[in-house]
Amino acid sequence: xxxxxxxxxxxxxxxxxxxxSFKSNASDTTKVYKNIxxxxxxxxxxxxxxxIDAIRTASNDMFAAxxxxxxxxxxxxxxxxxxxxxxLLAEGIPPSRIAMEQTALTxxxxxxxxxxxxxxxxxxxxxxxxxxxxxxVYNPDPLCAKDTLIKxxxxxSLKYRICDYLLKSGVPAxxxxxxxxxxxxxxxxxxxxxxxxxxxxxxxxxxxKLANDTIMDEVLIPYKxxxxxxxxxxxxxxxxxxxxxxxxxxxxxxxxxxxxxYLCCPVSTSGYYRIMAxxxxxxxxxxxxxxxxxxxxxxxxxxxxxxxxxxxxxxGTAMLFLLPKLTDDMTVQYSIIDDNGxxxxxxxxxxxxxxxxxxxxxxxxxxxxVVHGLxxxxxxxxxxxxxxxxxxxxxTLKQIK
Amino acid sequence: MKKRALIMMxxxxxxKVAISQTPQETSDLRILSFDEWxxxxxxxxxxxKIINAVSICELTxxxxxxxxxxxxxxxxxxxxxxxxxxxxxxxDIQKKxxxxxxxxxxxxxxxxxNGAYYTAINCPGVYGFFCPDxxxxxxxxxxxxxxxxxxxxxxxxxxxxxxxxxxxxxxTSKINIPVSDLQFAGxxxxxxxxxxxxxxxxxxxxxxxxxxxxNGFDRCESMNLKISRNDLIEKxxxxxx
Numbered sequence: 001x002x003x004x005x006x007x008x009x010x011x012x013x014x015x016x017x018x019x020x021s022f023k024s025n026a027s028d029t030t031k032v033y034k035n036i037x038x039x040x041x042x043x044x045x046x047x048x049x050x051x052i053d054a055i056r057t058a059s060n061d062m063f064a065a066x067x068x069x070x071x072x073x074x075x076x077x078x079x080x081x082x083x084x085x086x087x088l089l090a091e092g093i094p095p096s097r098i099a100m101e102q103t104a105l106t107x108x109x110x111x112x113x114x115x116x117x118x119x120x121x122x123x124x125x126x127x128x129x130x131x132x133x134x135x136x137v138y139n140p141d142p143l144c145a146k147d148t149l150i151k152x153x154x155x156x157s158l159k160y161r162i163c164d165y166l167l168k169s170g171v172p173a174x175x176x177x178x179x180x181x182x183x184x185x186x187x188x189x190x191x192x193x194x195x196x197x198x199x200x201x202x203x204x205x206x207x208x209k210l211a212n213d214t215i216m217d218e219v220l221i222p223y224k225x226x227x228x229x230x231x232x233x234x235x236x237x238x239x240x241x242x243x244x245x246x247x248x249x250x251x252x253x254x255x256x257x258x259x260x261x262y263l264c265c266p267v268s269t270s271g272y273y274r275i276m277a278x279x280x281x282x283x284x285x286x287x288x289x290x291x292x293x294x295x296x297x298x299x300x301x302x303x304x305x306x307x308x309x310x311x312x313x314x315x316g317t318a319m320l321f322l323l324p325k326l327t328d329d330m331t332v333q334y335s336i337i338d339d340n341g342x343x344x345x346x347x348x349x350x351x352x353x354x355x356x357x358x359x360x361x362x363x364x365x366x367x368x369x370v371v372h373g374l375x376x377x378x379x380x381x382x383x384x385x386x387x388x389x390x391x392x393x394x395x396t397l398k399q400i401k
Numbered sequence: 402m403k404k405r406a407l408i409m410m411x412x413x414x415x416x417k418v419a420i421s422q423t424p425q426e427t428s429d430l431r432i433l434s435f436d437e438w439x440x441x442x443x444x445x446x447x448x449x450k451i452i453n454a455v456s457i458c459e460l461t462x463x464x465x466x467x468x469x470x471x472x473x474x475x476x477x478x479x480x481x482x483x484x485x486x487x488x489x490x491x492x493d494i495q496k497k498x499x500x501x502x503x504x505x506x507x508x509x510x511x512x513x514x515n516g517a518y519y520t521a522i523n524c525p526g527v528y529g530f531f532c533p534d535x536x537x538x539x540x541x542x543x544x545x546x547x548x549x550x551x552x553x554x555x556x557x558x559x560x561x562x563x564x565x566x567x568x569x570x571x572x573t574s575k576i577n578i579p580v581s582d583l584q585f586a587g588x589x590x591x592x593x594x595x596x597x598x599x600x601x602x603x604x605x606x607x608x609x610x611x612x613x614x615x616n617g618f619d620r621c622e623s624m625n626l627k628i629s630r631n632d633l634i635e636k637x638x639x640x641x642x
Contacts, residue, residue, distance in 0.1 A: 073506075102508055103519070216509070294585030294609055312560075315614035316585045337586050339610035367617055 034061065035112055035122035040080040047083050055084070055121065059091040065123035067131055069099040074116035078102070081119045088121075099131055149220070152176065156205060157220040157262070172209040172270075174219055202232065203275040207267050214269060220262040221275065233322065234265055237272040243307045247273070278322055284371075285321040286313075286361065286382035289336050293387070295319050296343055298334035302327065310334075313369040313378075320369040322376060328352065334385065346385075357384045428462045430472055433527070439557040439564040442527065446490070447498045450534065451579050453561035455484055457529035460522055471521035476530050478518055481507045484532055489520045492527040499531065532561070540579040541612075544627045549595045550574050558587025558608065583624070585609030593633060600636035603628070 036058065038051040055062075062068045068088055072081045081100055088098050103114075114120050123129075150158045156176045203221045234247040267273060287310065289295050294316035300308045300323065310319030319334070330351045337343050358381055361367070367378040438457045446452050456476055462468060478484055490499040502520075509516030522528055545551050550572035556565045565578050572594055587608040593601040605611070611626050 102506060103521075288615065291613075291615070292609070294614070296586070314617040315583050315587075315609065317609070317615045337607075337609075339605060339607055341586075341607055362616070 032124060032126060033122050034058065034125045035120055037112060037114075038080065038084065038119045038121065040077050040117050040119060047080070047087065051084070052087065055087050056091060058123075059088075059093070061125060062088065062091070062093055062123050065097070065125065066129040067097050067099050068093055068121065068123045069101060069131075071101050071103055071114055071120045071122065073103065073114045073118070075102070077117065077119050084119060084121055155222040156203075158207075158217065159220055159264070160215070160217040170210060172207055172217060175206045175208075177204040177206065177272075201274050202277040203263070203265070204273075206272050207270055209270045216266055216268045219265045219267055219273075221265060223261045223263040232263070233276045233278060235274050235276060236269075239271065241307070243301075244274070245307060246309070276324055278324065283322050283324065284376045284379045285323050285326065286318055286379055287321070287332070287334075288318045288359070288382055288384040289316075290385065290387035293317075293336040293338050296335045296337050298332065301331045301333070301348070302329060311369055311371045313367070318382065320371055320376060320378070322371045332385070336385075357386065358382070359384055428460060428468060428472060428525075430458055430460050430474065433457045433459055435557075435559060435562060438527075438529075439562070440555065440566060442492055442499070443497075443565045443567070444531070444563045445498050445565070445579070446531075446533075447493070447496060447500050449498075449579060451563055451565070451581060452488075452490070452499060452531040452533055453563055455487065455530040455532060455562070457527065459527045460525050462525045467524040469523075471523045474520050474522060474528070476505070476518040478507065478516055481516075484518070484530070486533055487518055488531050488533065490529050490531050492529075494526075499529065502528070505530065534561075534581045540577050540581070540623050541583065542623055542625045543576050543578065543591060544625060545574045545591075545593055546628055546630050546633070549593045549601070549628075551576055551591055552594050552600070553590075553592040554578065555590045556580065556587065556608070558584040560584065577623070583608050583612060583614055585614055591628065592636070593628070601633040602636050603632055604634045605632070 036051070036054045038047070038054075041048060070081045070084050070088075072078060085098055085100060089095060112120050112122070148160055150160075150171075152158060152174050156174055158172065158174045160171065202223075205219060205221075207217075207219065209215075235244045236247045237243070238245045263275065265273065265275060285300075287295075287298060295310070295312060295318070296316070298310040298319040300310070300321055308321050308323055310321050312318075313320045316337075328351060331348050332351060333346060333348050335343055335345045361378050361380060361382050369376050369378070438454070442457070444452050444454050458474065460472060476484075476487075487505055489502045489505050491502050492498075493500045505518040505520040507516055507518050518530065520530075541556075543551065543554060551569060551574070552572050553568045554565070554576060555567075556578060557563070561582065563580060563582075565580060567576070567578075569576070585608060588606050589603065589608050589611065590606055591603055595601065603611070608614075611628075611632065612624060
């Protein structure tokens with residue numbers, strides 16, 4: 001009887017162990033995913049023979065998998081990842097099943113930690129693997145790896161990827177507009193849009209894209225390095241509000257292509273764009289709220305086509321603007337909060353009436369603000385709005401907590 | 402022999418039942434609003450420096466276990482420039498501080514207008530995207546009126562979003578808050594106790610009502626907030642209201 005109990009106990013233990021092993025297998029994703037880790041050498045565009053052999057040996061299994069994913073963590077390893085993508089294509093893996101991802105260290109399902117200088121190829125050896133189509137950022141057609149440059153009038157170039165437009169009915173078109181040339185054949189209405197001082201406009205162009213097309217392309221504009229001290233902002237004409245508005249966070253950047261310096265201007269939608277070359281010493285404008293109050297918002301308009309939003313500085317007690325030119329026909333609109341938490345709204349007021357009082361800024365050398373991503377020093381003088389609300393509306397601010 | 406086979410069958414059935422009864426893991430990732438997190442989690446890192454919150458979320462998992470497959474967290478951004486030096490932090494319950502986890506990767510989808518920062522989490526907890534504060538100010542000094550001591554202090558402000566909540570075991574007459582930027586419309590509350598044991602709070606809770614911010618915070622300088630008796634209101638009166 002005792003013997004029988006011992007045998008039963010052993011069998012029970014075996015059963016329990018089988019549960020544990022079954023469960024651990026179910027949760028261990030590293031056994032489900034197969035992976036090949038490739039070290040990127042000094043020349044990232046050249047693959048070592050060991051990596052090529054490993055891919056070729058596993059190519060049959062990869063062919064059977066739903067997806068083969070190439071993962072890299074550092075942008076500098078992308079060339080090696082691209083090479084691995086082409087090798088997979090050469091081994092007959094269908095392009096639609098090759099995915100390329102740039103991910104954080106431990107986010108890949110294979111559970112491998114990918115360091116800088118390493119590229120991981122993984123696939124699910126058994127079972128179904130689904131991928132969100134939007135994460136398949138890699139188009140393995142070698143043509144797609146290259147940007148295409150189309151040169152336009154006045155040295156402007158349009159840079160885009162061929163594959164982004166393969167299934168579209170047409171590629172975008174760019175037309176440069178010369179703000180100095182009065183004979184330029186653009187409509188009278190558009191001429192009104194261009195309400196700023198022409199000398200501050202570095203570039204003015206129109207891009208035409210397909211109706212629902214929001215692919216990010218770049219317009220390259222010849223740019224002289226002698227103008228590097230200027231601050232550059234990009235504005236677009238908003239067709240709904242019919243105003244020129246800053247294209248926030250879409251900064252032009254400098255690049256050198258074929259020994260020529262260019263400004264790269266990212267654009268994603270059709271419309272008119274202009275690049276303004278502003279000087280932080282001449283074009284920064286500071287407006288201060290009356291004592292005991294702070295701005296909750298402030299904007300400056302010029303005619304009916306230009307609108308500039310202020311950026312709060314010093315806790316909101318002042319607003320910093322970056323304007324092409326200060327002129328008398330500007331208007332100001334703002335709202336302020338007082339220390340009781342009440343918000344007052346001004347109506348649209350003319351410049352002279354609202355910001356007539358000028359004051360000196362003591363700490364101009366130390367203070368700076370960030371306007372549309374550009375670091376701007378405080379000017380030496382600022383304006384203070386009058387505590388005068390002709391069209392006053394008062395509401396009580398809901399307490400912050 | 403039959404008995405053994407029977408026992409084996411029983412064992413197999415037990416296995417199947419045990420596996421089928423393993424609770425299914427369900428996870429929920431929820432974005433916390435400013436009001437939700439600002440009074441619970443001070444935006445201080447483990448070096449006691451203020452960090453600016455961009456977005457804070459909470460991952461809850463049934464059974465409180467870590468997930469086998471991580472949950473991807475995404476923060477939409479127009480470009481890398483939008484959040485300079487964005488970092489991913491986890492709230493450490495024991496330290497009561499935010500601890501740096503990783504640097505999120507920015508990826509831009511060419512077929513879409515905007516890009517996003519991506520990171521991933523496995524384990525339950527409170528996490529957030531933060532930007533380090535680049536300014537080097539020595540903070541805000543709060544000085545209690547004579548004969549009074551500070552019990553608690555709480556500061557919360559948006560754009561950039563920061564919060565500081567402290568309860569002092571030993572009431573003190575002067576405290577320093579390591580903030581480097583203050584907003585006029587930010588919220589401040591200080592609980593003060595006098596010699597008679599009466600509790601007081603501030604009459605006005607906007608930062609701008611107590612501090613003149615018009616000259617801004619200068620580098621390496623601190624700002625003083627001297628509370629006078631006139632700024633205070635007795636807590637009992639507050640509760641009666």
